[in-house]
Amino acid sequence: MRLPDPALVVLVGPSGAGKSTWAAGRYRTEEVVSSDALRGVVGSGPHDLDASADAFALLETVVAARLGRGLTTVVDTLGLDADRRLAWLAAARAAGLPAVAVRMHTPDALCRQRNAARDRPVPAPVLAAQLKRAALVGTALDLEGWDLVHVVDTDEAPRVPEEAPRRVEGHTPRRGPDDRRSSQGLRVVLQVSRFPWGEDPAGWLRSVALAADEAGFAGLALMDHLIQIPQVGRAWEPIPEPWVTLGMLAGLDTRLDLGTLVTPVTFRPAGVVAKAAATLDALTGGRCFVGIGAGWWAREHAAYAVPFPSARERLDLLEDAIRTMRALWASGTKAYAGGRVDLPETTGYPRPAGRIPVVVGGGGERRTLRIAAELGDACNVASDPETLDRKIEVLRAHCRDVGRDPAEVAVTVLDLPVVGRDRADAWARVERLRGRSPAAAFARRTHAGTVADQRDRYGALADRGVDTVFLGLGDLAGPEDVLALADLVG
Ligand code: GTP
Numbered sequence: 045m046r047l048p049d050p051a052l053v054v055l056v057g058p059s060g061a062g063k064s065t066w067a068a069g070r071y072r073t074e075e076v077v078s079s080d081a082l083r084g085v086v087g088s089g090p091h092d093l094d095a096s097a098d099a100f101a102l103l104e105t106v107v108a109a110r111l112g113r114g115l116t117t118v119v120d121t122l123g124l125d126a127d128r129r130l131a132w133l134a135a136a137r138a139a140g141l142p143a144v145a146v147r148m149h150t151p152d153a154l155c156r157q158r159n160a161a162r163d164r165p166v167p168a169p170v171l172a173a174q175l176k177r178a179a180l181v182g183t184a185l186d187l188e189g190w191d192l193v194h195v196v197d198t199d200e201a202p203r204v205p206e207e208a209p210r211r212v213e214g215h216t217p218r219r220g221p222d223d224r225r226s227s228q229g230l231r232v233v234l235q236v237s238r239f240p241w242g243e244d245p246a247g248w249l250r251s252v253a254l255a256a257d258e259a260g261f262a263g264l265a266l267m268d269h270l271i272q273i274p275q276v277g278r279a280w281e282p283i284p285e286p287w288v289t290l291g292m293l294a295g296l297d298t299r300l301d302l303g304t305l306v307t308p309v310t311f312r313p314a315g316v317v318a319k320a321a322a323t324l325d326a327l328t329g330g331r332c333f334v335g336i337g338a339g340w341w342a343r344e345h346a347a348y349a350v351p352f353p354s355a356r357e358r359l360d361l362l363e364d365a366i367r368t369m370r371a372l373w374a375s376g377t378k379a380y381a382g383g384r385v386d387l388p389e390t391t392g393y394p395r396p397a398g399r400i401p402v403v404v405g406g407g408g409e410r411r412t413l414r415i416a417a418e419l420g421d422a423c424n425v426a427s428d429p430e431t432l433d434r435k436i437e438v439l440r441a442h443c444r445d446v447g448r449d450p451a452e453v454a455v456t457v458l459d460l461p462v463v464g465r466d467r468a469d470a471w472a473r474v475e476r477l478r479g480r481s482p483a484a485a486f487a488r489r490t491h492a493g494t495v496a497d498q499r500d501r502y503g504a505l506a507d508r509g510v511d512t513v514f515l516g517l518g519d520l521a522g523p524e525d526v527l528a529l530a531d532l533v534g
């Protein structure tokens with residue numbers, strides 16, 4: 045049965061009849077104005093009867109305001125008071141909205157039983173009085189002039205989805221193997237570099253991560269910068285500390301791999317990174333990865349009083365960092381001696397849940413790719429085809445040199461496309477994002493196009509031997525943008 049919408053919907057029925065449940069299964073939270081909920085707002089809780097007068101005053105204000113805007117309004121009270129009902133009916137008429145009464149027709153015994161099962165049951169005599177009034181309300185409703193009186197019998201199946209309690213409303217995690225790959229054989233990881241989270245940082249992050257899980261992304265990667273980098277945004281835009289942020293995301297019910305892309309070796313001693321990563325891996329049951337690089341941006345180091353040694357020293361640090369992390373993650377507590385790194389013991393608890401993949405970021409052919417070949421599980425380079433082919437070739441050569449099977453070092457790319465719903469939308473985004481770059485050049489550089497266009501390109505990347513794409517959106521605004529990529533990552 046479809047009820048008119050927008051409309052005023054007045055619920056009618058005794059305690060325990062199932063009014064709130066019925067409304068929650070059909071309407072958005074914001075559309076339901078509940079006297080119980082408002083008692084909780086102005087009083088100590090939904091059952092604070094001393095707060096009733098204030099709660100009802102507020103309820104009338106909300107109902108009038110919503111109806112005045114032509115918005116669907118579901119009034120969740122007992123609805124047994126005829127004067128109140130008639131006032132709401134008149135307000136709907138004044139607003140030109142249809143007025144619907146929904147009468148919950150629930151057997152008395154069931155109401156009593158549900159009432160008794162509650163944390164704070166309504167006293168039995170009070171419920172008895174309600175049941176008596178409810179028995180007579182049907183006739184009254186028929187005479188009051190409602191556009192529709194909809195009777196809900198309890199045998200009408202409840203529409204509230206039976207979800208596991210920790211699931212988030214509207215979040216359907218993708219089923220499938222743990223190693224999530226797209227139909228093209230790629231792992232696609234969402235790289236988040238901008239955080240337009242408005243007034244709700246945690247809520248925004250959460251919604252983006254849940255959307256990534258639902259869309260089928262294999263993981264979520266965060267940049268590690270102390271100041272937002274000019275390639276992404278303005279210096280005063282937020283850029284959160286990644287390990288703290290990943291810790292929050294670890295608490296969500298997803299199967300996303302979580303990690304950095306990339307953390308510069310200069311920010312934290314390698315042992316401390318090893319500790320953070322091991323903790324994250326333990327908390328997530330083995331979903332942590334560490335993207336790590338030599339660091340490049342002098343400004344953020346200066347601003348935060350972090351030493352920024354020469355490129356050669358930073359590359360030494362990178363090599364040492366990977367050795368140090370691996371030593372601390374390995375089982376046992378024995379001393380470690382590896383060239384420049386000398387650890388008197390390697391006591392590290394919690395232990396990681398599994399082998400934490402180390403992704404070496406940067407395409408420096410002489411050293412970075414060498415370090416990746418020697419010590420990395422993966423090597424992250426740019427996604428444009430010419431560069432990619434060249435880097436893969438160099439990486440493989442280094443692997444041969446150091447006697448490592450090239451298959452052990454996965455090739456990953458950072459891909460920063462402009463993705464539109466259709467051609468026109470892609471172009472509108474190019475216009476918005478291009479800054480002073482000529483539109484055509486920017487569109488080419490960012491592979492501006494639809495999801496289908498990106499799919500064609502990803503097919504080619506897979507053919508070239510790419511294992512994982514870190515996909516970042518220059519104009520990521522929120523979860524919708526992430527969900528829109530489902531066909532690309534699934
Ligand atoms: P008050 O707010 O006290 O006036 O009650 P209400 O009419 O809003 O009832 P509510 O929706 O809170 O439901 C009361 C109890 O019955 C809750 O524990 C619900 O989970 C349960 N309930 C409501 N509708 C259904 C239903 O259709 N099927 C089942 N199995 N349980 C229901």
Ligand code: MG
Nearest residue numbers: 063064065080
């Ligand atoms: Mg209720």
